[in-house]
Amino acid sequence: MKRPQKILIIALALFIVAAAMAAPVLGQNVAAVQTTDKVLAGAELTRVVPTSFYFQGQAAPTQMRNAAAARVASHFVIAGLVDTSGYSADIRAQYQGFFITDSAITIGGESLPVGAYGFGFSNDGKFNILDLANHQVLSVATTNDKSLKRPRPLMMTMDGRNVRLYAGREYVVIAVK
Amino acid sequence: MKIFSAQRRLGVCLATILLSVSLLPAQTTPKKPEPQQTGGASTGAPATYTSRRTAGITDPNAPVVFEDVTSKTALASFRHRSGGAAKDYIFETPSGGVAIFDYDGDGRPDIYLLNGSTMAAMQGKEKPPRAALYHNLGNWKFEDVTDKAGVANERWGFGVAVGDYDNDGHPDMYVTNLGVSRLYHNNGNGTFTDVAEKLHVARRGWSTGASWGDYDGDGRLDLFVPGYVQIDLNKLPPNPSEPGGASQNFCQFRGVPVMCGPRGLPGEGDTLYHQKPDGTFEDVSVKAGVSDPEKYYGFSSAFVHVDDDKLLDLIVVNDSTPKQLYINKGNGTFEEIGYPSGVALNENGREQAGMGLAVGDYDNDGRVDFHITNFSDDSNVLYHNDGDTNFTDVTFQTGLGEVSIPFLGWGTSFIDYDNDGWLDLFVVNGHVYPQVDAHQWGTSYAQQALLFRNVNGKFERVGAPPGSALANAWPGRGMAVGDLDGDGRLDLVINNLDDKPTVLRNVAAWTGHWLGLHLVAKAPRDAIGSIAYLTTGKVRQRQDVVSGAVFCSQNDMTLHFGLDAATKVDKLEIQWPDGSTEVFAVPTIDKTITLTQGGQMKQ
Numbered sequence: 001m002k003r004p005q006k007i008l009i010i011a012l013a014l015f016i017v018a019a020a021m022a023a024p025v026l027g028q029n030v031a032a033v034q035t036t037d038k039v040l041a042g043a044e045l046t047r048v049v050p051t052s053f054y055f056q057g058q059a060a061p062t063q064m065r066n067a068a069a070a071r072v073a074s075h076f077v078i079a080g081l082v083d084t085s086g087y088s089a090d091i092r093a094q095y096q097g098f099f100i101t102d103s104a105i106t107i108g109g110e111s112l113p114v115g116a117y118g119f120g121f122s123n124d125g126k127f128n129i130l131d132l133a134n135h136q137v138l139s140v141a142t143t144n145d146k147s148l149k150r151p152r153p154l155m156m157t158m159d160g161r162n163v164r165l166y167a168g169r170e171y172v173v174i175a176v177k
Numbered sequence: 178m179k180i181f182s183a184q185r186r187l188g189v190c191l192a193t194i195l196l197s198v199s200l201l202p203a204q205t206t207p208k209k210p211e212p213q214q215t216g217g218a219s220t221g222a223p224a225t226y227t228s229r230r231t232a233g234i235t236d237p238n239a240p241v242v243f244e245d246v247t248s249k250t251a252l253a254s255f256r257h258r259s260g261g262a263a264k265d266y267i268f269e270t271p272s273g274g275v276a277i278f279d280y281d282g283d284g285r286p287d288i289y290l291l292n293g294s295t296m297a298a299m300q301g302k303e304k305p306p307r308a309a310l311y312h313n314l315g316n317w318k319f320e321d322v323t324d325k326a327g328v329a330n331e332r333w334g335f336g337v338a339v340g341d342y343d344n345d346g347h348p349d350m351y352v353t354n355l356g357v358s359r360l361y362h363n364n365g366n367g368t369f370t371d372v373a374e375k376l377h378v379a380r381r382g383w384s385t386g387a388s389w390g391d392y393d394g395d396g397r398l399d400l401f402v403p404g405y406v407q408i409d410l411n412k413l414p415p416n417p418s419e420p421g422g423a424s425q426n427f428c429q430f431r432g433v434p435v436m437c438g439p440r441g442l443p444g445e446g447d448t449l450y451h452q453k454p455d456g457t458f459e460d461v462s463v464k465a466g467v468s469d470p471e472k473y474y475g476f477s478s479a480f481v482h483v484d485d486d487k488l489l490d491l492i493v494v495n496d497s498t499p500k501q502l503y504i505n506k507g508n509g510t511f512e513e514i515g516y517p518s519g520v521a522l523n524e525n526g527r528e529q530a531g532m533g534l535a536v537g538d539y540d541n542d543g544r545v546d547f548h549i550t551n552f553s554d555d556s557n558v559l560y561h562n563d564g565d566t567n568f569t570d571v572t573f574q575t576g577l578g579e580v581s582i583p584f585l586g587w588g589t590s591f592i593d594y595d596n597d598g599w600l601d602l603f604v605v606n607g608h609v610y611p612q613v614d615a616h617q618w619g620t621s622y623a624q625q626a627l628l629f630r631n632v633n634g635k636f637e638r639v640g641a642p643p644g645s646a647l648a649n650a651w652p653g654r655g656m657a658v659g660d661l662d663g664d665g666r667l668d669l670v671i672n673n674l675d676d677k678p679t680v681l682r683n684v685a686a687w688t689g690h691w692l693g694l695h696l697v698a699k700a701p702r703d704a705i706g707s708i709a710y711l712t713t714g715k716v717r718q719r720q721d722v723v724s725g726a727v728f729c730s731q732n733d734m735t736l737h738f739g740l741d742a743a744t745k746v747d748k749l750e751i752q753w754p755d756g757s758t759e760v761f762a763v764p765t766i767d768k769t770i771t772l773t774q775g776g777q778m779k780q
Binding site for chain 2: 065083084085086087088089090148150151152153166167168169
């Protein structure tokens with residue numbers, strides 16, 4: 001056996017051994033990353049949810065019982081219903097709460113850049129994202145989840161590495177890019 | 178070349194290995210998880226809304242069930258007042274509790290009507306409206322005994338809950354107010370004394386639908402009082418009558434300025450008073466876990482056995498916020514399970530504007546269910562108790578959904594008006610915004626009441642013949658049920674906002690046999706928290722002795738069972754407040770009998 005071949009074979013053997021040893025570790029690392037993808041609760045949730053939110057000329061208090069957040073790949077998406085009683089009827093017809101993302105995402109396949117927005121689920125089956133001046137930024141169709149046993153006014157669930165944002169039984173899928 | 182060739186092969190192998198290694202984590206990644214969900218029972222299908230009418234709905238072929246006999250009674254002179262006609266402020270809109278209870282023990286249920294107040298009265302500029310107590314003389318004759326009894330209240334009254342807190346055999350009244358609430362102790366001689374301050378239950382703030390119950394099993398009644406909205410009469414919220422005021426822009430209903438609230442106004446916590454051995458009360462709200470730190474807008478409450486573990490549980494109905502269901506842990510504390518039980522929200526996960534509360538076993542399965550009234554443009558809601566503290570919203574499946582959507586509901590009670598052994602349902606309605614009458618919105622300020630007949634667990638609206646009592650529309654609020662004339666058919670009294678009350682005599686042409694039960698327990702003596710199970714043939718009914726509920730009102734605590742065609746009771750079992758059980762032989766029907774814990778029966 002010539003020397004270069006011998007070296008290559010030894011290198012290959014070493015690599016295989018190293019790879020075999022490294023595989024579980026790598027797997028654990030990936031698994032560890034994935035387990036950090038989750039819907040936040042308790043103190044983790046209250047730490048990231050603003051207690052009030054500015055939209056169209058005023059700030060409204062967050063309904064903390066109806067706030068949700070998820071961490072995906074070290075990024076956050078946060079949503080919460082606010083008390084819209086201080087807004088005029090035409091704004092209340094569209095604006096239900098805030099939506100914050102610190103990563104570029106897609107909602108129902110539509111792109112949304114980093115930012116803080118208003119949102120609303122409309123009766124015609126649409127999820128609308130609004131800028132802070134109440135201009136529509138995005139509108140996607142929602143999906144009805146008839147199997148949901150205990151729907152809530154607003155909540156998030158993990159759907160693989162995506163996030164479902166629910167209002168009652170209607171939801172949209174959020175994916176971090 | 179060979180070297181390069183070998184190197185190339187090795188390179189391919191290496192690349193393959195690297196690829197495999199890189200894929201390893203992916204292969205060990207768990208399968209795509211199902212969305213996280215909370216547990217519980219299934220819910221029903223959505224409905225299409227068609228009915229939008231709240232007044233003037235009649236059916237010439239419907240039977241006459243109730244006769245309006247108000248004008249024939251002394252109650253016709255009572256006038257409820259609550260603020261101005263414009264209803265600029267939220268506290269002007271929900272007043273009007275009523276109680277039916279036998280305050281003097283003569284066997285005939287009497288009537289207590291609460292009154293509201295006015296800003297001028299609150300500032301001492303005019304005489305305040307007065308509550309009124311009417312002594313039932315029999316044969317639909319009532320005597321106003323308010324002055325003699327000393328129960329005029331003369332504060333901005335909202336609710337009344339009856340309970341014999343001192344076990345002296347004379348029922349007492351807790352009257353909730355905007356301001357300071359009262360505890361009227363029944364002196365047993367036709368008079369009452371306000372002992373709220375003395376006994377430490379003079380709750381301040383805006384108190385609403387209270388309930389008595391012995392939650393800790395010490396034989397002494399305790400008291401739960403929900404709080405609604407924090408109101409400072411010296412610093413009022415914006416109102417729609419101010420030209421260009423904030424309310425013009427912000428407090429609107431369908432684009433029209435209306436009074437503000439409750440959303441946007443600070444809520445009040447709730448209070449649980451525990452009665453001590455010396456007869457005074459202590460505030461244990463926080464310790465017991467029922468203080469409502471989120472300050473939801475509380476309207477109605479009831480101590481009732483939800484999970485049948487012989488410990489009284491507690492349900493609280495809140496306006497525009499989730500309902501709370503507190504399960505008694507038996508150690509002086511409660512666990513709030515509104516969300517997991519299914520009671521907090523409706524079947525679509527929405528918070529509703531809860532007003533009134535009916536408690537009863539409508540499907541005769543042995544467990545108490547809840548019917549809760551809501552705001553207009555939303556249905557009332559019926560929660561079926563599935564057992565194991567699980568509830569299912571069965572509103573639409575049972576026929577109560579679509580019909581109730583245009584109505585703004587207040588008092589509600591299960592009432593077997595035809596004595597067929599199945600609990601029917603009565604609902605009092607009326608809008609909070611006078612502005613609705615100026616628009617074609619399909620709703621109205623005064624609204625018809627709704628009577629539903631229970632047909633094997635499904636509800637059918639009972640029509641209103643033209644000119645009959647149910648064809649009328651009232652700005653109803655509180656109501657109470659009781660057999661006022663002792664004929665075995667349940668009657669009703671409705672307290673109407675800014676109006677005279679309505680007394681409805683049950684004149685249903687055919688009703689079944691019946692049995693009334695007046696329970697006397699060892700302690701609490703008025704038997705609050707007792708359950709009666711009555712069996713005729715294959716039907717086993719359940720009725721609970723409950724204080725409060727309805728909407729800020731009190732039904733007569735005499736239990737009323739319809740027996741349909743049965744001429745005898747096969748079994749009557751009483752679970753007393755202390756959890757002990759007795760079986761009574763019932764020698765006769767079609768009358769009210771008194772059962773005393775320990776085996777005594779009095780006809």
